[in-house]
Amino acid sequence: MNTTDRPVTPAPQYRDAPQYREHTATNVDGILMAVAAVVLVLAGAGIALTPLFLDMHMSLIGVGVVLGLVGLLLFVGLEMVAPNEAKVVQLFGRYVGSVRTDGLRWVNPLTVRKGVSTRIRNHETSVMKVNDAAGSPIEIAAVVVWQVEDTARATFEVDDFVEFVSIQTEAAVRHIAGHYPYDSYDNGGSLSLRDNADTITEELSREVGERVQAAGVRIVESRFTHLAYAPEIAQAMLQRQQASALVAARQEIVEGAVGMVDRALERLSEENVVELDEERKATMVSNLLVVLCSDRPASPVVNTGTLYQ
Secondary structure (H helix, E strand, O other): OOHHHOOOOOOOOOOOOOOOOOOEOOOEEHHHHHHHHHHHHHHHHHHHHHHHHOOOOOHHHHHHHHHHHHHHHHHHOEEEEOOOEEEEEEEOOEEEEEEOOOEEEEOOOOOEEEEEEOOOEEEEOOOEEEEOOOOOEEEEEEEEEEEEOOHHHHHHOOOOHHHHHHHHHHHHHHHHHOOOOOOOOOOOOOOOOOOOHHHHHHHHHHHHHHHOHHHOEEEEEEEEEEEEEOHHHHHHHHHHHHHHHHHHHHHHHHHHHHHHHHHHHHHHHHOOOOOOOHHHHHHHHHHHHHHHHOOOOOOOOOOOOOOOO
16 A cells, blocks of 8 residues: 555544633623722721721721721732733632633632733744655654634643643644655655645644644644755755656657657648658658757758668
8 A cells, every 4th residue: 555545643632521621700890890999998098097087986997997908809809801811710729710801800809810822823843854654854844823722721731731732733743744755756646745735734734733632722724834855865856856857858848749740741741742651751750759859959961862872
């Protein structure tokens, strides 16, 4: 079986089902809560200072202090969420949801919030040396465009989702490159890295997507940024490509020359320009093919006698 026809090994599955899935945490408009916090702090300060200037019961100091502390606690719950960013919210170590609404938001002040960027990012692999399906050493690099889709899985399912995407992308590039030859030298329609880069990069996107699914990451697209033979065989492969191109060019030249000769003989016969026997036809065909197929200008030879002298 051809090495280019064998199925690509599927990407490993790290978990049957993710333990965490993103959901929206309880949050309210932060501006309203900020106004309420300011009002409570000012009210608490005013009530606490009233017994110092007026003849009122000293218990108001405690009430004012409590109101002021409540207002400060409300301030602690304020969180600024930037566009294309999410806040992962934890209460006593337990995941309680994520906040994606941008602007000033308010959540439970006892929670811990961690920001996760949901912007589209690029990761470009380094130039790696791998063996293609034919065993030839090649150099390959790719760029992957990705985005965090599930902030809970990106935070809790893997240790560092950025490093995870980097390592899995390089592993997928090596895996895909080893299943296809750099170039295809047959006419059987087999895929090659050089001639079918678009089709193979689509397969690369699918494999990387499967590998990083555990981290809640979505692959937007992928492209090869560098593809070449390794330096130690580059010259030999260049000569092979040149030879293949020369053979293909010669085939086209011969096919065209045969067609031109056939048409010339047909026109001579139709218009009765000259009558040629089989031997003269063979000589004419030979001369025309030499002229048309030669890679340098032909030097004419004037024959002052006959064909047989």
